[in-house]
Amino acid sequence: MGRRSERLSKQGMLASDLAGEGDVIQVVSRAFDVLRCFEGHEARLGNLEISNRCGLPRSTVSRLTHTLTRMGQLVYLPRDQKYRIGPSAVAMSTSMMRGLQLRNLIRLRLQDVAEQLPGTVGFVIPDRFHLVYLEFARADNALGLHETIGSRIAMASTAAGHAYTAALDDDVGDALLIEMERETPEAAKLLRPRLEDNRRFLREHGYVVACGLWSPHINGLAVPLWSPQYQTFVVVTIGLLSAMYDEKRLHKEVAPRLLDLGAAVGSLLEGGDGELFNNRLERKALPVPNHHNKMIKTEDTNELEAGARRPRSARSVRARDGRR
Structure with a gap:
């Protein structure tokens, strides 16, 4: 290359x-x-x-x-x-979205979690200093966030953005922050003091939380995943009412479910170019929980074996294949 x-x-x-x-x-x-x-x-x-x-x-x-x-x-x-x-x-x-059949499978995974937690569950992709919802799901009784497909959220003030920037290689993340300081300095002020703590927490636990940044009434949790299709990190995230889910409850009750979701979506992304997406759209159970405080990553295989996946340690973007 x-x-x-x-x-x-x-x-x-x-x-x-x-x-x-x-x-x-x-x-x-x-x-x-x-x-x-x-x-x-x-x-x-x-x-x-x-x-x-x-x-x-x-x-x-x-x-x-x-x-x-x-x-x-x-x-x-x-x-x-x-x-x-x-x-x-x-x-x-429309033509590009029609080819992303894996979105249908991802939406089902998001809905599985949304039926368990009263918040908005999303699958987002980065766009400059924002992230864009490619898919989302929420339960009928969900309160708080009401994002839709195509909605843009700021990196600096959301759990998804903090997870994405924490997953990048240090030099890449630092360069992105410098650009953010030039163009949107107020946003950068929110991110910079939290970046190192986010990186450390992500390495140790596999997810990032952000409480009250976007709104004092919303707390969020997010898991970054490497996408072979987009050659960048994408993020699964959830926003919940802070009155119902404080930070302690996020760690105890929400994090395990989002890590499972990350494992399932990661498996779909890894197999996104295989036959699965040409001839069938199935709904499979989420993988068996297997939490060892590691970041969810996917292996180099085209098989969809969500139940057999193990959480992998955090890998940031590298040249050639985007991993380390």
Whole structure:
């Protein structure tokens, strides 16, 4: 694998790439910044609103929205003098999601946990300084968080974000934090003082907690997993009302279930390219609990043997295969 591929494998998104440096064309990076402003198919934004959201000059935004409209990524609404997501962007995202059949299996695993705990259980993937819900589940009586597929949550103020940054190699995580300090300094102030403790706790226990950061009424717990499909860490996480689940109860009652969930989802991710996802979608029992205060990781096999998996020690992203 060439140097370029090795560099990208190290964390999936290099901090220098995020800043538009190196060999990443800045205009492409900025175009994606514009598209990220549209959270949901119904979002309607003008150039000034987009400029305020992504921190780009209005003149730059105007040129980008004009180009993206010609490409079909955006649609201009003359009556409102605003833009919305265009048919090309919708078609592209729909095509990509249709291929992710493992999401159906993951959703079933999340629902298993949601039926046991009155919170919102999610499967999220990183996007710059945020994470995006690819799947979620909640019980009918769940209170508190009400995220949906496509919802974005901040890394700095959520258990999922703290788990993700703690799982990265130290140098990669530090570089990401430096970029966060440049672009969103207030968010970085929440993360920096907790990063080392999160790394240590993750190595020892396999999960991370964050209590009252996003809201004083919400406590969260999250387990990071290496995804061969995305070549980065993804996270399974849960948010619960702090009045019902204090930190002690998170460790005692929630952590074992999230670690089991991590083992099950990790097995699905590892086998994501196998025949299982071409010809059947089954619902299997969660793996037998086997907690030894280790981080959940997956082995190099295409077989789905969740019951036989053992929790593995934490591995951060490395060049070539993203592991160590």
